[in-house]
Amino acid sequence: NAGVKVNGIWAQDWSGIRMTSFGKRVMWNWKWNSENYPQLDSRIKQWNKEGVQFLAYINPYVASDKDLCEEAAKRGYLAKDVAGGDYLVEFGEFYGGVVDLTNPEAYAWFKEVIKKNMIELGCGGWMADFGEYLPTDTYLHNGISAEIMHNAWPALWAKCNYEALEETGKLGEILFFMRAGSTGSQKYSTMMWAGDQNVDWSLDDGLASVVPAALSLAMTGHGLHHSDIGGYTTLFEMKRSKELLLRWCDFSAFTPMMRTHEGNRPGDNWQFDG
Structure with a gap:
């Protein structure tokens, strides 16, 4: 009514909601939750016709009680603990597996999650959250100490998102924004935000x-x-x-x-x- 143009609608909880004592959290299972957002695919198409983009949310972890984590675990795509089991991080009343971005197969798999579940859905952008939460006592596929990899992790996470756009021909068309960064992330991060x-x-x-x-x-x-x-x-x-x-x-x-x-x-x- 005020004549202000809207360029995008951001639904951080597009993948679902998890209620905790901290408050309303996103369900870390990176696919469209049709119960919360029925007919989202057709809505996105309609918004696009009106010049409005739909923006979503993702981070490099998968909730331990959801199917993407189960799939990653079966494939051996999660970072490991000292006993060789999957390293699960406590994120405030729920646990998440760390997708091991140093594992080429896990890295490629997560890019496909972005391509199939976000880009193909029609997302015009997303918050690529976290990147700084690599536990320093976890064990990675490339054999390098997590203490050494910790500061490289944000750039690796940015690169994963960047390549998903590049490989689908969407670079320059889709925008993702991050809060974590390190040397090298400037090449891949399309935008930053100041954090929480x-x-x-x-x-x-x-x-x-x-x-x-x-x-x-x-x-x-x-x-x-x-x-x-x-x-x-x-x-x-x-x-x-x-x-x-x-x-x-x-x-x-x-x-x-x-x-x-x-x-x-x-x-x-x-x-x-x-």
């Missing part, structure tokens, strides 16, 4: 922290950046106010992307429809 800010004004992890984050990204060669409008993390009595949301919008108008986030506890935060 608190829903407050603070310099340490609120709205004020986004400015030095943007400057740091620019100085390391990541010129395209943005942030979660309104912040993400609600803890304790912290709640997003209307004023914070609007001022964050003001700031984001001067960044390459304006993207809102409902936060981990949407009911506690001021939303546009609040």
